Amino acid sequence: MAGPSVQSLKLPLTGNDAAAYAMKQVNPDVVAAYPITPQTELMQTFAEYVHDGEVDTELITAESEHSAMSACVGAAAAGARTMTATSANGFALMWEVLYIAASLRLPITMTVVNRALSGPINIHCDHSDSMGARDAGWIQLYAENPQEAYDLLLVALKAAENHDVLLPAMVMYDGFIISHTMEVVETLPDEAVREFVGPYKPAYAMLLDKKPFTVGPLDFHDYYFEHKRQEIEGMLHAPAALAASAAEFEGLTGRSYGPLETYRADDAEVIMVALGSTAGTARYAVDALREQGHAVGLMKLRTFRPFPAAEIAAALGGAKCVVVCDRVVSFGAFGSPTFAEVRSALYEVPERPLVINYIYGLGGRDTGPDLLEQAFEEGLRVASTGEIKEHVGYLGVR
Amino acid sequence: MEKKKGWKEIPLGGLITEAGNAEEYDTGSWRTFKPVLDAEACNNCLLCWIFCPDTSVLVENEEVKGFDYKHCKGCGICAAECPKNAIEMVLDEEE
Ligand code: SF4
Ligand code: SF4
Numbered sequence: 001m002a003g004p005s006v007q008s009l010k011l012p013l014t015g016n017d018a019a020a021y022a023m024k025q026v027n028p029d030v031v032a033a034y035p036i037t038p039q040t041e042l043m044q045t046f047a048e049y050v051h052d053g054e055v056d057t058e059l060i061t062a063e064s065e066h067s068a069m070s071a072c073v074g075a076a077a078a079g080a081r082t083m084t085a086t087s088a089n090g091f092a093l094m095w096e097v098l099y100i101a102a103s104l105r106l107p108i109t110m111t112v113v114n115r116a117l118s119g120p121i122n123i124h125c126d127h128s129d130s131m132g133a134r135d136a137g138w139i140q141l142y143a144e145n146p147q148e149a150y151d152l153l154l155v156a157l158k159a160a161e162n163h164d165v166l167l168p169a170m171v172m173y174d175g176f177i178i179s180h181t182m183e184v185v186e187t188l189p190d191e192a193v194r195e196f197v198g199p200y201k202p203a204y205a206m207l208l209d210k211k212p213f214t215v216g217p218l219d220f221h222d223y224y225f226e227h228k229r230q231e232i233e234g235m236l237h238a239p240a241a242l243a244a245s246a247a248e249f250e251g252l253t254g255r256s257y258g259p260l261e262t263y264r265a266d267d268a269e270v271i272m273v274a275l276g277s278t279a280g281t282a283r284y285a286v287d288a289l290r291e292q293g294h295a296v297g298l299m300k301l302r303t304f305r306p307f308p309a310a311e312i313a314a315a316l317g318g319a320k321c322v323v324v325c326d327r328v329v330s331f332g333a334f335g336s337p338t339f340a341e342v343r344s345a346l347y348e349v350p351e352r353p354l355v356i357n358y359i360y361g362l363g364g365r366d367t368g369p370d371l372l373e374q375a376f377e378e379g380l381r382v383a384s385t386g387e388i389k390e391h392v393g394y395l396g397v398r
Numbered sequence: 399m400e401k402k403k404g405w406k407e408i409p410l411g412g413l414i415t416e417a418g419n420a421e422e423y424d425t426g427s428w429r430t431f432k433p434v435l436d437a438e439a440c441n442n443c444l445l446c447w448i449f450c451p452d453t454s455v456l457v458e459n460e461e462v463k464g465f466d467y468k469h470c471k472g473c474g475i476c477a478a479e480c481p482k483n484a485i486e487m488v489l490d491e492e493e
Contacts, residue, residue: 204413217412219412226408230411231411
């Protein structure tokens with residue numbers, strides 16, 4: 001791998017600081033947002049950049065997230081590079097407009113600081129907010145740490161704005177665990193970011209285009225399906241656009257961002273699948289179990305939409321048992337969202353691994369290496385006996 | 399029947415790229431009842447023209463001349479608002 005081509009500046013940043021810093025360097029035309037824990041600090045920091053004249057952004061402090069996302073849609077349709085951020089219930093309040101942003105093909109970029117959806121009301125991390133929007137037509141990337149929160153926002157923005165894609169993108173990281181934890185983050189110089197994202201080239205712009213046109217008219221049974229088919233096509237181009245954006249980013253930074261990442265998985269009999277900050281804990285558990293002679297590994301899933309089914313089949317196909325950990329419950333479903341889709345991705349693998357599911361960490365419940373080791377041990381038992389006792393288990397619930 | 403376009407041939411994201419083309423849309427086909435003017439009773443107050451949501455009351459030189467049946471949806475607002483009972487809604491039996 002080639003080294004970075006640009007000198008980075010190391011800064012101590014929380015996840016929220018890192019996302020705000022990336023936004024500052026992008027210098028978007030419009031940001032419309034509403035504060036909600038644990039995203040609040042991110043927007044507060046960005047608002048300071050606006051106040052201090054460090055960005056040219058028009059900051060719209062909307063009266064709700066429904067309005068914030070609506071303002072983003074209006075701004076993006078007008079031809080503005082548009083960004084925002086939210087969490088949990090605020091994210092839920094954006095719901096109908098998320099679909100509108102995607103179907104109008106507006107590449108808005110949003111940070112989602114993952115937090116449990118009420119109720120009971122809770123401010124801590126799980127993935128119930130963003131997982132619920134997996135069918136909304138947005139690109140979805142899960143960051144593990146503040147570095148990825150910074151990097152993936154830039155990678156996602158460039159892929160979203162690619163004219164073969166033209167879909168909005170959200171980048172997630174874990175509320176409090178990452179949003180409020182300070183780490184050393186390697187940042188690019190402002191000019192390098194500006195050059196990487198380039199000048200914004202909207203596919204259409206109500207304020208700039210000379211010829212008048214209508215955005216968002218009624219679309220019935222005669223054409224709605226065709227417009228959805230166009231949207232599907234955009235998503236089908238997203239893997240290539242993400243790969244191109246990530247490759248260019250790797251040239252600048254030396255950091256490589258594929259749709260997934262494996263750790264000690266090549267010869268592993270049991271591979272855990274995890275998203276977000278838990279991937280770090282899982283690596284620790286893998287090392288501990290490897291010390292004891294167990295052939296275990298990890299697959300960290302970074303890109304949830306577009307779902308990298310072929311890459312997952314290649315990464316997991318050689319295992320005897322796959323343990324899918326998800327920080328979300330899908331009530332009434334056969335397992336959690338990642339479980340269902342990973343299991344489906346493995347259907348045509350010649351020697352299909354057995355797949356089990358653990359739901360963990362709801363409402364911010366701490367999930368340490370001990371709990372993940374428990375999950376691995378059950379995976380090892382399934383691998384050696386070939387017998388699944390329960391498809392879905394709950395880690396750390398009393 | 400008109401052959402409809404496929405997904406590769408239509409504007410992105412449901413945009414309408416031509417201004418003012420709603421005129422080509424025959425909303426008159428929605429109609430069950432159609433307004434018919436009694437020119438004798440009409441005093442040309444033009445309330446019907448003001449109230450018509452589809453600009454389908456045809457006026458020339460401040461006089462009501464009839465209705466644009468290509469676009470009149472037959473809602474009956476004009477008849478309801480007319481102070482002279484000069485508009486009758488009759489079952490539209492064409493087609
Ligand atoms: S409202 Fe009645 S009276 Fe007035 S212009 Fe229309 S038809 Fe004539
Ligand atoms: S029936 Fe309705 S649409 Fe037709 S002319 Fe009267 S007000 Fe206009």
